[in-house]
Amino acid sequence: MNEKFPSSESSENIYQRGKFERERAPEYVEQIATDFSEHYSDSGYLEREAVPISSKTDPTVRFIGSHISVFKPELLGGTIPAQGEYMVQDCLRTKNVRGLFDDSYVAGWGSSFISLGALVPKDRLNEATERQLKFFTERLKVNVDDLRMRVSSADKDLLDSCLDYLPEKSLEIDTREARYYQHVIGIEGVRGRNYNMALRNPNGEGFSDVGNIILLENDDGVLGIETAIGSSVVLKQLYNLEHVNDCYPLVGFEAVNPQFRRKLEDSIIVSMRLLKEGLLPRGSDNRERILRSYLRSILYFALKTNISLDSIHSVMENYEATQFPNDQLNTSEQIITALTEYEADLRAGKVNGKEDEVIAAELKINFMQIPKKIKKGDHIRVIAPSRSMGLLSDDVKKAAMEKLESYGFKLSFGKHVDETDEFLSSSVSSRVEDLHEAFADKTVDGILTVIGGYNSNQMLDYIDYELLKNNPKVFCGFSDITAIGNAITTKSNFITYSGPHFSSWAIKKGFDYSIEYFEKCCMSDESFVLHPSKQWSDDPWYLDQERRDFIDSEGYWIIQEGLAEGKTIGSHARCLAALQGTQYWPNLDNSILFIEEDAETNIQLFDRLLQSYIQLPDFKGVQGILIGRFQKDSNVTKEILTKVIQSKTELSNLPIVANVNFGHALPLATLPIGGRISIDTKSNNPITVVQH
Structure with a gap:
């Protein structure tokens, strides 16, 4: 073993960095990027220019989540410069978006970060290892005893490279599951084997990953060697920060419940970066849909933590002035405008998915239920809330039944549908009983009214709207049924349908259009x-x-x-x-x-x-x-x-x-x-x- 990095005793304050001054946060981030660039430039590496996060440099990804997306052409084309290349790249990984509205999800990582990366030809593994180690020990002045290489014995080439430069005590060999040493690249046919570099935790107990060396290979062998270092996680270790988001601090949320604070910060940071790259809150592509999720979550966290949008606006303006001092685009204002419009949309009933429903619940908006759609083979109950079925001729009843049954529906009828009084209807109590039984019967999937008339509004004061609300079903009819349909929708909070009566289905000619739109409205969600x-x-x-x-x-x-x-x-x-x-x-x-x-x-x-x-x-x-x-x-x-x-x-x-x-x-x-x-x-x- 050639020990090129001699050890020494760590001090009690292992990194001796002093206090992280939040108002100077951009300087810390810029300095570590500068240190990295100078280190690799001084070693002869070529600088690769960064691209926007939303760049389509790599069309296989929505956002640039790693510098390898930029290096991909050289990697796959076998044109990696002999002297190697490096870059400092803003990245966005949207893993957290899946847990934004899950209160049990903890955002341990920030979605937006700066990746420090390098790429060298396949025969320069030892040099890649040495360059990375010297970046920490010479540029960042980290004691070698505060470094660990986590490597698998199955990867002999990686293990040998580590042993060439470090004592065995600085290696953690086979301490993790096998998949820990396998890197998912996101490039078809390319896989990665890696060792991870870890820094000692600031309290002196344990280590946390901050970067890695990755052998990129396909079935034909090694394609190249990637160095990857996360600037935020390095700063978190060196300055004993609580969370990686503290590298981009939003001053003003310190008192917010930690359960929501980090996700709120993450959502604001991501939203600002994407808006500054020109994405639109109401845009239609997948990247803008992701932006909308992050934006909506800001409103969600504001509601969960009782923070006003005005307070969030103030925090964002301070953050924007600190992080983007030369940028003229006011994304703080854009975010507040988008959230205000979004809340107005929700209050207007524009609901398009689970996120909307979750936020609406926090806003205490009572959204309209959509009854389960009926399908062929379902059970349809026929009732007479207005005039009686006794008004229909036998031919009409038979034709309606045959047509509905030909569509696969199973029919049943309310007990009182044939009752007829001098007003060609039945008693209020009979009609209400049939209505209640139709909604309460778990075997009934949908309800059709017999025909219209003049008196369905007689029932309204006697309906158990809570029963209906707890058993929403397709309820369809028109004309006089308008009164009861609107009353049910208003009081029981679910959609009813203005459409064909049971009797309408007896029509033999010119009814195809009616069937088409009955199917579209009552049998489909589209x-x-x-x-x-x-x-x-x-x-x-x-x-x-x-x-x-x-x-x-x-x-x-x-x-x-x-x-x-x-x-x-x-x-x-x-x-x-x-x-x-x-x-x-x-x-x-x-x-x-x-x-x-x-x-x-x-x-x-x-x-x-x-x-x-x-x-x-x-x-x-x-x-x-x-x-x-x-x-x-x-x-x-x-x-x-x-x-x-x-x-x-x-x-x-x-x-x-x-x-x-x-x-x-x-x-x-x-x-x-x-x-x-x-x-x-x-x-x-x-x-x-x-x-x-």
Whole structure:
């Protein structure tokens, strides 16, 4: 053994570095990078220029997580400079993103760090070992007794290289599992074998890894030798820092619960670095989605620790001024703006995943539940909350049952569906009993209403909304069912559906469109574009199924241009209006109103109804309006409807689309009550059902 680094006794204060001055943190980081650069430059290595973290230098990674991503072309091409090359590279590894919203996850490492790296040809292992050792002992003045090489006896070449320069007492041989000595490179066909260098912990007890030497090889042999040193972990050891993030200190979070503090710091540091590289909070690629997770977690930790966004803003501004003194881009302001907009989106009901749900829970936002979608083979219960099934002819009942069963549904009927009184309905208690049993029955997957009528609102005060809330199911019907559907959504907090009744399924011709959108809305989770039907009808189909009158559709009527998105509230205008002033009236904040009327309503009555909505205190929350196709007997044209709409200044800034396929003209699409719809009148597809 050639002991080129003689040992000496360590002092009690083993590194004798003094106190780490937080306000000078960038100087410490810069100094260790300078020491590394000078050390390798003085040894004849060529300097390799750093690249942005979000660079696509290596298209196989989202962010530069190691200098090897920059060195890859030379490594794979066999063109590593004979004298070797080195670089100081900002890196980002997003391992912590998986635990940001898991309160049990501890962020032991910082996501953002500076990697000190070098690469030499495959025949210079001993030189790589010597260069790395001398960096610590000569440049950083670390006593050799405070160093350890952790190596596997199976890697004889690495072990021999260590023994050439250090006494055996400075080696930890086979003290770890085999995989510890195997380095995952992230380059197809390339693997790594490594020994790790560790520094004694500042308290003198034990050692912690700070870097390594990696033999990079493929099936043909060794390709090159990589040196890697983490500047943050070295500084943590030398200055007895509590955490690697203390190399980039955000002064002001010292009193924050440590469970959240380090992840909060990490999220701020990462967010700032990515914003400074031009990534956008609302961008669409995978890197910007990761940025959004880090940004959202800042709001999450603020809520968990009761820190105001104003306080976080102040800490970020101080940090930004210290870490990026010459940068004109104010990312602190960008972050606060993004978080404020994000919170507003959440409060508007824009929920797109688990992260949103977790943060919304902290904000105490009560999100709308989405019932489990039904599928072929499921059990459908038919009930009559309005008029009785006794009103239907045997032919209609038979045709509806056959069609639903042909789609694989298993049908059952409420006990009281055939009860009929002088109002062609049944008692309130009978109807409520059937409703409760349908929701309470665990074998029932979805519920269809028989038909509309005039009196479903009689039930509203007698419904057990807590029972329904605890057993959300697809509940579908239209017309008079609008009252009960909106009441359930408002009180039980789950989406209901304005769509075909049980009786509607008896339609033999022109019903394919209705089936298509029932499937999209009630049998799938995917968002979908609502296209206009090619034809429509307004004839009494139940009188003669063979002789039908179909009319070519002229498509949507764009009454007013605009762009909007919001929660959906609808659909039969008079039934919905009957809820005004009651506890069942839905909140119109950030809503898309979708309304329709039947043949009993002319343009004057529709005008009056619309005005009653406009005069509601919360109508200002309506973001856009969809109007269902009018029946022929209403005599409503595009021109007269446009005149009515444009006479109301309160509607002047709203996108309004009419002649949409929902309501009493056929075919009818299924739309969610309490879901989300977007309107973009400039698009080829103006209406998209986003959440249902």
